[in-house]
Amino acid sequence: MLELKRLNAGYGRAQVLFDLDLRLGDGEVVALLGRNGAGKSTTLKAAMGILPLYSGDLMFEGVKLNGLESHRIARLGLGYVPEDRRIFTDLSVMENLEAGRQPPRAGRPRWTPEKLFELFPNLGRMRERPGGQMSGGEQQMLAVARTLMGNPAAVLLDEPFEGLAPVIVEGIARTIRELKREGLSVLLCEQNQRFARLVADRACIIEQGRVREDEKLTL
Secondary structure (H helix, E strand, O other): OEEEEEEEEEEOOEEEEEEEEEEEOOOOEEEEEOOOOOOHHHHHHHHOOOOOEEEEEEEEOOEEOOOOOHHHHHHOOEEEEOOOOOOOOOOEHHHHHHHOOOOOOOOOOOOOHHHHHHHOHHHHOOOOOEHHHOOHHHHHHHHHHHHHOOOOOEEEEEOOOOOOOHHHHHHHHHHHHHHHHOOOEEEEEEOOHHHHHOOOOEEEEEEOOEEEEEEEOOO
């Protein structure tokens, strides 16, 4: 599904990733675990074309992503939910969802607002509410839902549990498991191993820009 081969990337002269190798299988949930500054978010940004590569290869469903702009990568079916969510705060829930709409993809889950409201009942009860008037947990749900409106084959989630109350964390975890049942591949960054073990098939430990361990988990 998604393969990162000997990836080297960073910010200007500050290199963060060093020959990083990582694979995400079809229908698999992989947790990328590590401390702040280990390179988790940088890995996702490099995969999405937000951060230029120094060297290495990015492959998604057999297509080489090197040099592609992030919006073109998204159109290929790779979704991305950044750590800071970046919803449109002046737009309603429905308008945010429409902003993320892309055509359905053959052989992949097809998402509509009604199907998403079954997944996120809270959003269904606030369809006309502006994003800026929602709680942090509700905004996180909206960010995930908007990305799913792009009908992706795989989704990158950056710290989806960060700063959320335990009851919201449980809801997001259930959502990730449901996405796996739908056949979606998910790569998520997380610091808390306990949270990751709630949802992931594998855990990859990143230290100083390299994957040091790759462990299969039992859900």
